[in-house]
Amino acid sequence: MVVLILERVKTSQRGEMSRLAIELKPGVFVATVGARVRDQIWKKVCDEWKSDALMLYSSNTEQGYVIRSNGDPSREIVEFEGLLLMAKPDPKASQKDSDEVKESSETATESPSPFLSLEDFFRSKADSLSSELDNDKE
Incomplete structure (x- = not known):
């Protein structure tokens, strides 16, 4: 499972993300995708959109998840x-x-x-x- 939180993004970018994930609140997306798709989404968010973002995804760690951060999130x-x-x-x-x-x-x-x-x-x-x-x- 992947949770993606986008801050200060365009409506068109939120629309593009809503094709792959459910938008729970404006800028908060949840999806079940593989590692390759997850990494491609992250690359697009960081490199193309240059968006402030947090991504949480399931992992084999003590907490059970990993957090990635890009830009200047709050x-x-x-x-x-x-x-x-x-x-x-x-x-x-x-x-x-x-x-x-x-x-x-x-x-x-x-x-x-x-x-x-x-x-x-x-x-x-x-x-x-x-x-x-x-x-x-x-």
């Missing part, structure tokens, strides 16, 4: 200890980070990510759970 895929999570950037955090970068005299090679606090949160939760498990074993 959410970012974050991998945390083998699990794929979706994160929505905090506009306040990104504004604060950009203000701090402007004030800094050093030039950073990477732009600050609003998702760092989310990763820190999950890591601290995982650490606390593992320490609780260690305490229970003793």
Whole structure:
């Protein structure tokens, strides 16, 4: 099974996708297609349409699916200890980070990510759970 979420696409492109899949909501498509067709759809979305998109499809992973992302979708895929999570950037955090970068005299090679606090949160939760498990074993 494949779920394709398209953002900011033309009506004609949605119509073309509706020939291959069911459109549940505007821009949200579901279909059962083979790997070759799935990859051809993804290539068309990325290369020809240059659309912002997310594709989820069944796979033999721990979660049972894989997520692909193209363009600048409204959410970012974050991998945390083998699990794929979706994160929505905090506009306040990104504004604060950009203000701090402007004030800094050093030039950073990477732009600050609003998702760092989310990763820190999950890591601290995982650490606390593992320490609780260690305490229970003793």
